[in-house]
Amino acid sequence: MAIQPIRLFGDPVLRTPAEPVVDFDKELRKLVKDLTDTMMDAPGAGLAAPQIGVGLQVFTYYIDEQLGHLINPDLDLSADLDEEGEEGCLSFPGLSFPTPRAITAVAKGFTMYGEPVTIEGTDLMARCFQHETDHLNGVLFIDRMDVKQRKLAMKAIREAEWSGMSAPVVKLSPHATQGRAI
Numbered sequence: 001m002a003i004q005p006i007r008l009f010g011d012p013v014l015r016t017p018a019e020p021v022v023d024f025d026k027e028l029r030k031l032v033k034d035l036t037d038t039m040m041d042a043p044g045a046g047l048a049a050p051q052i053g054v055g056l057q058v059f060t061y062y063i064d065e066q067l068g069h070l071i072n073p074d075l076d077l078s079a080d081l082d083e084e085g086e087e088g089c090l091s092f093p094g095l096s097f098p099t100p101r102a103i104t105a106v107a108k109g110f111t112m113y114g115e116p117v118t119i120e121g122t123d124l125m126a127r128c129f130q131h132e133t134d135h136l137n138g139v140l141f142i143d144r145m146d147v148k149q150r151k152l153a154m155k156a157i158r159e160a161e162w163s164g165m166s167a168p169v170v171k172l173s174p175h176a177t178q179g180r181a182i
Contacts, residue, residue, distance in 0.1 A: 003034075008091050013053050029113075046063075050136065061129070064124070107119045
């Protein structure tokens, strides 16, 4: 088990778009294992490689007892982008905010062995796919909020105990996403 430190809001790696994976090798399989171990330890519903300081398009997820990963994801979203739901993030420990997301998402990408895969997700799974793919593009969930909600979120972030700290591995208290941050 190789639990890695989770990068917190303010770390530049979280705003840097990740590079596509080109080598489906032993190092990639180790990265997927590290992401999975770190996500499960946190606990989280998803974790993207930039959150542990790796600039590659890789994320893991654990939703409704379904554990998986996706490499170089491409999303097809439902037309309805107006569903707001509480969303948290391991890079924003202990905080969650209403965030609009599509209700369904079809994620296409690859396994760690380079095999093509397509996964359809609804509700929390769709939210997770969108949240983690955003991470791979340097986008954070606070960027999806309307102006008023984002101002409230930024105030809560500034007041958070971890604000301005380096990137320790954090344990979260339960909140709206089944006790796990995405």
